Amino acid sequence: MNFTVAEENYIKAIWHLQRYNNDVTTNLLAGQLNTRPASVTDMLKKLKTKKLVHYEKYHGFSLTSEGKKIALGIIRRHRLWEFFLAEKLHFDWDEVHDIAEDLEHVSSKKLIDKLDEYLGFPKVDPHGDPIPDNQGKMETSSAIGLHELELNKTAEVSGVGNQSSELLELLKHKNIRIGTKLEVKKRFEFDQSLEIKIRNLPAFTISEQLAKNLLVKYGK
Amino acid sequence: MNFTVAEENYIKAIWHLQRYNNDVTTNLLAGQLNTRPASVTDMLKKLKTKKLVHYEKYHGFSLTSEGKKIALGIIRRHRLWEFFLAEKLHFDWDEVHDIAEDLEHVSSKKLIDKLDEYLGFPKVDPHGDPIPDNQGKMETSSAIGLHELELNKTAEVSGVGNQSSELLELLKHKNIRIGTKLEVKKRFEFDQSLEIKIRNLPAFTISEQLAKNLLVKYGK
DNA sequence: AATTAAATTTAGACAAATCTAAAAATTAAT
DNA sequence: ATTAATTTTTAGATTTGTCTAAATTTAATT
Known part of the structure; x- marks a missing residue:
């Protein structure tokens, strides 16, 4: 169909x-x-x-289950193109989403499977979202929101809550990207803002809203 | 617009x-x-x-001249994608046209210019057709139809008259592709068929219709 | 030059995807 | 348990791109 x-x-x-x-x-x-x-x-x-x-x-x-299967196919195409745009064409991660919105509707199965192979069967897209394989299966992430991270435990940014250019612009400004390692040093009860530290850089504060949109995984 | x-x-x-x-x-x-x-x-x-x-x-x-400008933009996108599909994803040249028909309508200018750069600013697509640059300019080919090639002069296949899968299938079968060097040994007046020779392989015959759809350039 | 043939355009209809405004059903509140 | 508020659906219109069948224009032929 x-x-x-x-x-x-x-x-x-x-x-x-x-x-x-x-x-x-x-x-x-x-x-x-x-x-x-x-x-x-x-x-x-x-x-x-x-x-x-x-x-x-x-x-x-x-x-329906058929509907979900179709959805995963579209998401597979979207995320593979995002990976291609970032990795091969060197687009910034806040630019890839809109272009992939168009590319995802080109539905040749052979094209997508060959693209996947060409890219080396990537597991996640530039935003850290998992890419379904050609069977529709994808990694289930163990990531949690930064707002629920324990204090003083190192974690690594593995994804973002959405792909809005507003969020991605803010992260770019704060020098946070997928793979960035950080710790939460303090939680302020007043507004649930967090003081975080990246490597040996000066600590800085992020809002509750931003924290909820930053997905992290434990472990160095 | x-x-x-x-x-x-x-x-x-x-x-x-x-x-x-x-x-x-x-x-x-x-x-x-x-x-x-x-x-x-x-x-x-x-x-x-x-x-x-x-x-x-x-x-x-x-x-209109505006219409031509738009057309060249579409053709640029089409041919760059064809090049990408053949060169990077290793599609056969008879498969790239249909997929490029869809990809060509994704119209981000930045995408296409970056793709062009990534591919190394190719001058011709896998069928030998020239690719317009980002100003809409492209090589004007000096190619002629194989049917007007002089006897016993070496020429190189530089393009095909159309992208139909029928033509491309025939060429694949006869082992003729862009870059193939050949000579016309004899022209049969009866049906204008040609006897041609590729390297040291046995000579064989091709129809007038095929000859007219094979573009060649003189020179070794 | 009149008639026939061919090409092109109009008129009117249809499917896809959308909209506004009004009606119907569900949910929340008194 | 009525009434009010909210959500969802229907009814009818609109736009884009297409179609068929009929009308019109141009080109070809005798």
Whole structure:
């Protein structure tokens, strides 16, 4: 089966929302896709006839297992292109997302498998998100939010909570990237801000909001 | 300005047809695009309002200089991706065209310029067609059809007349590719077929039609 | 030059994806 | 348990790109 760009964007958005929300709603999806709730309803009907979502009107929706499979294919394409853009074309990590949004809809299976091989079967994209293999399987991350890291334990940044250019710009400014090793030295109760330290550089403070969007793994 | 995939396909098709036909007609373009003459008329009106074609109804059409500029941008993207697919991902030359048809519509200028640099600013694609640079300029080829090559003069294959998988399959079977050196030993008047020789291999015969679709340059 | 043939354009319809405004269903609140 | 607020869906329109069938224009032929 073949899908339109619009269909793929809906499938992908539902998949992403399902990850962090117990139930995905019409309004939420409309917000995510910059469209209107009425348009979402229309598309849900269409995706239902294609057996990509379970959907009962007024009672929510979710991806079928077939829908999830399609979603993982799109995400695989997206993240492989992101890796290519960063690694081979030397794009900054805050530039790759938008271009990959377009490239991900080129759906030749052979192209993507050869690209994967050419890139050396990478396991994570430039934001630390895992890349599904050609069977749709991917690493499950043991990462936690920086806000839940214990004090004075070294951890390594392994991902970010989202790909907004705002977040990535801030991280670039603070010199934090995937692989950066750091420790939390102090937690301020007033606003839940954290004082962190990177190597032997002067300690500095980051907001609770930023901390929640920084994924880290324990271990030197 | 930004263009839809449909618009880009029309612009590109007109550009290609203009190269080999004095005047491009509605029917010809419809045939090329696998669509109906009525659809072509509709699109021509649209492209006229965007100043990409000169068009007076019942009296033909052609690309404006702006239209040509857009066309060269699309062709640049197409041929760079073809080069990438063949050179980096090791696709056969008869597989690259269809995939590049999709990739060419991803229109980030920065992406294409960085891709160009990454590939080492190639001058021709895997079929021997010249790749426009980021100013839209490209090599003008001195190639001639194999059917007009003088007898017993060595020449080198530099391109093919079209990218149909049928032609490319035939060439693969006959072991002819870009860079192959050959000579025409004899021309048969009856059907204009040619006997050709490649290196020290046994001579063999090719049809007039194939000869016309093989572009060669003189010189060892 | 009149008629026939071919090419092109118009008119009207349709599918995809979207929208606004109104109606219906669900959920929350008094 | 009604009423009010929110969410979701329907109804009807719009845009893009396409189609068929009919009408028009141009070109070819006798």
